[in-house]
Amino acid sequence: MAEAPPDATRLASEARDRVHFEEEALGLSDQVYRVARHLAGSREEADDLVQETYARAFRSWRSYQPGTNLRAWLLRILTNLNIDRGRKAQRTPPMQGLEANDYFLYDRLSESDGGISDEDRVVERLSQDDIVSALSSVPHDFRDVIVLVDIGDFSYQDAAQILDIPIGTVMSRLHRGRRILKRELAESVLEEGE
């Protein structure tokens, strides 16, 4: 059998690489969506953002380095697009008095239910709406980190690369963001109890 010309071999190999890349990227779409849904303000925005991300990824697949974290690479595109879409800067809330400590949500929930002894049941006092709404109230900078680490299961290191911030900033934002989230949840419980 005659050997294929070098150009044809190269093109065939590139086509195989590209198909492989696209399939791998599409295989991660559920995980990308899970994060996008809460980085964006609404389902519609998340839908657009994910489509834009994949369109860009498919166009620039050559810049992806095989063997590195493709999920983080896709999320990096997505977060940059999200910022480009003119996400409004939000003022960081003052620390004082807002999220004084880490225990207060538990205290609030167990108090309002007359002292529940089973911790696994205490969380069930929070409805899905309470949590989705509280998460969306957390300022972007903090929410991005919570969504990547606590919901998207990214490491601190990956989150730092995706957001282009130092790892120490990821940790401090995560710590504070979780407190803000709990404060929002405690407020929603308080409102419901009124």
Added chain:
Amino acid sequence: MMGHIDDPCAHCEEMMQPYLDHILNEEEKIEAEAHLSECDWCRRRYRFEESLRVYVRQVVTEPMPAELKLKLAALRLPLE
């Protein structure tokens, strides 16, 4: 970690997030676990935090719309 010599529960509270994230050093971890082994009050709050993290993750996860999946597949570039 900041010192709360007079209030071990306040100190334990400060260690909760790093403890659950597995980023305490060995000495701090032993310290936190020693307190948790004798303090039911803190232990309940740690357990709650763990359940809360799992619960938040479960309830905010929405399945990706099937149409979106099809739209993404359609974005693939045609082979030259």
